Amino acid sequence: MNTSNSHAKTPGRLVKAPENFLGAHAVSTVFEEAKRGRRNFLRNAFAAASLAASVPALAQASASPQTQGDAHILNLPEHSRGLGQAVASDGYGKPSKFETNVQRRTSPGLTQTAQASVSFAPLQSLFGIVTPSGLHFERHHQGWWDIDPSKHRLMINGADDNLVKTPMVFTMDEIMRLPSVSRFHFIECGANTGMEWGNVAVPTCQYTHGMISCSEFTGVPLKLLLDRAGVDYRRGRYVLAEGADGSSMTRTVPMELIESGEVFVAYGQNGEMLRPENGYPLRLVVPGVQGVSWVKYLRRIEVGDKPYGTKDEVIHYVDLMPGGKHRQYTSTQECKSVVTTPSGGQLLLDQGFYNITGLAWSGRGKVRAVDVSTDGGRNWRKARLESPVLNKCLTRFSLDWVWDGKPALIQSRATDETGYVQPSSRQLRAVRGTRSIYHNNSIQTWLVQENGEVKNVQVA
Numbered sequence: 200m201n202t203s204n205s206h207a208k209t210p211g212r213l214v215k216a217p218e219n220f221l222g223a224h225a226v227s228t229v230f231e232e233a234k235r236g237r238r239n240f241l242r243n244a245f246a247a248a249s250l251a252a253s254v255p256a257l258a259q260a261s262a263s264p265q266t267q268g269d270a271h272i273l274n275l276p277e278h279s280r281g282l283g284q285a286v287a288s289d290g291y292g293k294p295s296k297f298e299t300n301v302q303r304r305t306s307p308g309l310t311q312t313a314q315a316s317v318s319f320a321p322l323q324s325l326f327g328i329v330t331p332s333g334l335h336f337e338r339h340h341q342g343w344w345d346i347d348p349s350k351h352r353l354m355i356n357g358a359d360d361n362l363v364k365t366p367m368v369f370t371m372d373e374i375m376r377l378p379s380v381s382r383f384h385f386i387e388c389g390a391n392t393g394m395e396w397g398n399v400a401v402p403t404c405q406y407t408h409g410m411i412s413c414s415e416f417t418g419v420p421l422k423l424l425l426d427r428a429g430v431d432y433r434r435g436r437y438v439l440a441e442g443a444d445g446s447s448m449t450r451t452v453p454m455e456l457i458e459s460g461e462v463f464v465a466y467g468q469n470g471e472m473l474r475p476e477n478g479y480p481l482r483l484v485v486p487g488v489q490g491v492s493w494v495k496y497l498r499r500i501e502v503g504d505k506p507y508g509t510k511d512e513v514i515h516y517v518d519l520m521p522g523g524k525h526r527q528y529t530s531t532q533e534c535k536s537v538v539t540t541p542s543g544g545q546l547l548l549d550q551g552f553y554n555i556t557g558l559a560w561s562g563r564g565k566v567r568a569v570d571v572s573t574d575g576g577r578n579w580r581k582a583r584l585e586s587p588v589l590n591k592c593l594t595r596f597s598l599d600w601v602w603d604g605k606p607a608l609i610q611s612r613a614t615d616e617t618g619y620v621q622p623s624s625r626q627l628r629a630v631r632g633t634r635s636i637y638h639n640n641s642i643q644t645w646l647v648q649e650n651g652e653v654k655n656v657q658v659a
């Protein structure tokens with residue numbers, strides 16, 4: 200296998216990811232983590248990690264029968280001869296001990312305090328569209344809580360007496376008696392992919408795109424609760440959603456979104472109650488809108504006749520534009536996609552067939568198409584969209600690829616049902632400059648090097 204590292208041979212003008220962003224030490228830690236956690240494609244199916252070192256990687260890489268001398272096919276393993284374990288006695292199942300590398304991770308480059316922290320979902324290790332609840336990304340502005348549901352209340356009131364006829368307080372029991380909906384939606388933090396704005400590149404897709412997750416949420420449409428409280432929808436065109444944690448998270452949500460029936464107060468996530476770190480026992484689900492509006496530990500909805508302009512919408516989640524102006528009140532997460540395999544930190548063991556796969560989404564509806572390039576955007580092929588393709592939900596795409604062992608630049612470009620096409624980073628920077636932190640939905644590039652290592656790069 201050629202282990203040449205040369206970028207010069209690679210098509211396209213490359214900007215190598217600066218490695219001083221996290222500090223050299225932190226970068227190597229992250230790369231090591233990434234390698235340990237990598238989905239190395241052949242892992243479970245053909246490659247046996249414990250296989251004698253004498254079996255060359257090439258033999259493992261082939262899907263054709265390699266029975267000769269392979270103890271793992273010739274000898275009957277112990278688990279085929281003995282008695283297995285009784286039912287799991289701890290009452291709640293856990294992943295295999297061989298999967299312990301699949302974890303949420305915090306970034307050594309971002310400040311971690313109990314007050315403000317973020318953990319990233321391991322997108323490179325996930326299949327399909329649902330994020331297992333224990334791997335859902337986390338973003339806490341003031342730490343998380345495990346709130347006693349018997350003491351949790353949701354209040355609905357008006358900014359003035361005429362906006363809400365009967366202000367109400369709901370217990371969790373009362374909310375859970377009401378007609379419910381269950382829907383699959385993605386939630387993406389507005390800061391997802393923020394590091395890529397200024398040619399700063401973090402090593403793996405866990406860090407570039409891991410502030411997105413997707414769940415089946417269950418709860419009660421907010422419209423139903425507002426109807427019960429007798430909202431004056433003519434004047435009451437906005438609501439303020441407030442969380443019960445110390446961050447006093449407050450966001451304005453326009454009433455159109457609530458009237459559409461899409462916004463709901465959720466207590467369920469992937470068939471069970473929400474996890475504490477995701478807002479147990481109640482959170483707001485605002486499909487298509489950036490994560491910050493999905494207020495966790497939801498305790499109050501106030502109906503108002505104008506936007507509230509709270510700290511979380513005026514100071515935070517705003518974008519600094521090239522002319523020095525601020526772009527405020529951005530809320531819809533625009534169409535975006537990322538290839539999760541092959542992606543940064545992974546290793547292709549040999550040339551040959553690979554299933555390129557990834558995730559696409561749009562805050563404006565369904566994903567219509569995903570194009571994939573393996574040459575940095577010169578040529579594009581249509582990817583297969585795996586079903587289901589749902590509204591404001593992650594969509595899984597795949598494409599057959601035979602790697603010839605040469606450097607390749609892997610990209611994906613999603614189009615949503617409104618016809619909006621995901622921009623290149625150059626197109627996005629032309630409009631928005633490089634000083635933003637938030638709302639980066641540009642095309643991601645992964646460089647597959649001749650030695651099989653995959654890196655995060657930016658194509659100029």
Ligand SMILES: Nc1nc2c(c(=O)[nH]1)N[C@H]1C(S)=C(S)[C@@H](COP(=O)(O)O)O[C@H]1N2
Pocket residue numbers: 335336337338339340341386387388389441442443444446448476477478489490491492493494495496497
């Ligand atoms: N009450 C409360 N709600 C909150 C937050 C918070 O810190 N407190 N963080 C917000 C942000 S910025 C995001 S991106 C999402 C993260 O949700 P998750 O932690 O379930 O992934 O919750 C939002 N809702």
Ligand SMILES: [Mo]
Pocket residue numbers: 338387388389390490491
């Ligand atoms: Mo966020």
